[in-house]
Amino acid sequence: MWFRRDLRLADLPALDAAAADGAHVVPLFVVDPAFERSGEVRKAFMADCLSALDDSMDRSLVYRHGAPEEQVTRLAAEVGASDVFVTRDYGPYGRRRDAAVAAALKAEGRRLVGVDSPYAVQPGAVNKADGTPYRVFTPFSKAWRACGWAPPTQQPDVEWHGAPAVHCDGPPPRPEVAADLPDAGELAAHERWDAYLPRADTYSDVRDLPAVDGTSRLSAALRWGLLHPRQLLAELGDGTGHHTFTNELGWREFYADVLFRRPETAWRNLNPRMDAMAVDMDADARRRFERWAAGMTGYPIIDAGMRQLLATGWMHNRVRMLVASFLVKDLHLPWQWGARHFMRHLVDGDLASNSHGWQWAAGTGTDAAPYFRIFNPTTQALRFDPDGDYVRRWVPELAGLRGGAVHKPGLLRPADYPAPIVDHAAERDEALARYRHVTAGSR
DNA sequence: TTTTGAGTTGTTCGA
DNA sequence: GTCGAACAACTCAAA
Numbered sequence: 001m002w003f004r005r006d007l008r009l010a011d012l013p014a015l016d017a018a019a020a021d022g023a024h025v026v027p028l029f030v031v032d033p034a035f036e037r038s039g040e041v042r043k044a045f046m047a048d049c050l051s052a053l054d055d056s057m058d059r060s061l062v063y064r065h066g067a068p069e070e071q072v073t074r075l076a077a078e079v080g081a082s083d084v085f086v087t088r089d090y091g092p093y094g095r096r097r098d099a100a101v102a103a104a105l106k107a108e109g110r111r112l113v114g115v116d117s118p119y120a121v122q123p124g125a126v127n128k129a130d131g132t133p134y135r136v137f138t139p140f141s142k143a144w145r146a147c148g149w150a151p152p153t154q155q156p157d158v159e160w161h162g163a164p165a166v167h168c169d170g171p172p173p174r175p176e177v178a179a180d181l182p183d184a185g186e187l188a189a190h191e192r193w194d195a196y197l198p199r200a201d202t203y204s205d206v207r208d209l210p211a212v213d214g215t216s217r218l219s220a221a222l223r224w225g226l227l228h229p230r231q232l233l234a235e236l237g238d239g240t241g242h243h244t245f246t247n248e249l250g251w252r253e254f255y256a257d258v259l260f261r262r263p264e265t266a267w268r269n270l271n272p273r274m275d276a277m278a279v280d281m282d283a284d285a286r287r288r289f290e291r292w293a294a295g296m297t298g299y300p301i302i303d304a305g306m307r308q309l310l311a312t313g314w315m316h317n318r319v320r321m322l323v324a325s326f327l328v329k330d331l332h333l334p335w336q337w338g339a340r341h342f343m344r345h346l347v348d349g350d351l352a353s354n355s356h357g358w359q360w361a362a363g364t365g366t367d368a369a370p371y372f373r374i375f376n377p378t379t380q381a382l383r384f385d386p387d388g389d390y391v392r393r394w395v396p397e398l399a400g401l402r403g404g405a406v407h408k409p410g411l412l413r414p415a416d417y418p419a420p421i422v423d424h425a426a427e428r429d430e431a432l433a434r435y436r437h438v439t440a441g442s443r
Numbered sequence: 444t445t446t447t448g449a450g451t452t453g454t455t456c457g458a
Numbered sequence: 459g460t461c462g463a464a465c466a467a468c469t470c471a472a473a
Binding site: 445446447448449450453454455456457458 | 460461462463464465468469470471472473
């Protein structure tokens with residue numbers, strides 16, 4: 001059983017298949033050199049989840065460092081495995097990697113057996129009546145719900161054998177990070193869900209308020225497969241809050257489906273007409289990006305979000321939209337710069353959701369926001385953080401400003417907090433002018 | 444087959 | 459102060 005982004009034992013059909021008929025299961029995790037590109041916070045969380053997984057199987061997990069097509073093949077030969085079981089990966093890198101591993105195994109008479117997916121409905125399965133994919137979320141979500149999903153399975157009764165009989169490299173290095181990470185591991189994820197579910201009926205009312213603990217905070221658990229969305233869907237009902245929560249899981253599956261069908265859109269515009277949009281990439285653009293990334297734009301809600309990201313590896317969804325809109329429409333930078341920063345720092349960073357969330361904000365993607373829908377960071381802050389508590393938590397320089405006044409420091413701006421780096425009204429006009437240029441050029 | 448209306452997350456302007 | 463229109467262009471499903 002080769003674990004990748006499914007670091008759990010319960011409701012894991014690939015493990016069920018591996019352990020069928022009492023077969024001896026050797027659990028493997030390959031520390032792929034590709035992980036080197038990850039940010040420190042992501043590496044730390046992954047290492048913690050692996051440690052918890054290893055604990056849950058009596059420290060049987062075999063670590064191997066290196067290219068998967070070599071390491072998987074070598075271990076399979078060492079233990080005489082006829083089959084290597086995996087949960088299928090639908091991402092661009094994972095598909096290439098798995099094709100290479102499958103070919104290497106096949107050359108030695110072994111099989112790579114893909115089972116299940118990280119989704120309730122596997123990417124590629126939801127189609128319109130004519131067989132083509134949906135490009136708008138709402139009709140997708142109706143068809144997705146109509147597909148239905150299997151109930152979760154119980155944890156299989158696998159007999160783990162303790163310390164591996166074969167050579168085992170050490171676990172991946174666990175960087176020391178200042179970030180306040182979520183509790184790692186399958187058990188912690190289930191405890192979080194059990195604690196959240198009784199409050200899920202309030203989801204649609206409070207999910208947009210970044211100062212409130214009004215969401216499940218299970219995004220990282222879903223990303224690393226500490227639990228499967230089936231396990232959540234099985235317990236969600238039809239009330240407004242539960243329906244909205246289910247829709248958010250649907251968005252995750254929608255974007256996985258889009259990326260599966262169009263893998264190049266991880267970093268390229270889905271809508272090629274938007275390739276003509278003028279974006280800034282000069283030295284001043286890089287300077288503006290650095291200010292954005294550091295949380296020093298002078299717009300309090302933007303800076304609070306960017307600092308929350310650096311401090312915790314997570315950012316509230318409403319604020320993700322605001323900082324994304326700000327990067328694209330106020331700073332006129334390529335959405336890919338922001339997407340890359342998010343992937344480096346988010347513990348829940350998922351290529352499909354991240355890239356297409358950014359493309360939604362940038363107006364380049366599937367079912368994209370109309371380009372003229374430009375968030376006003378101050379208006380949004382006053383609406384969704386009316387008491388200013390979120391900003392004061394993450395921007396201590398502004399702690400002396402009371403209530404919503406924290407969103408408009410103006411003349412009360414402390415000396416250690418920056419003045420706004422751009423004027424929103426002027427940059428809004430600039431963004432609309434650039435957009436008009438694109439649409440005029442295509443007529 | 445064609446038409447029609449709706450579509451995650453908004454803002455501004457003018458009546 | 460409130461309210462509706464305008465801001466683009468295209469997809470999709472139902473009528």
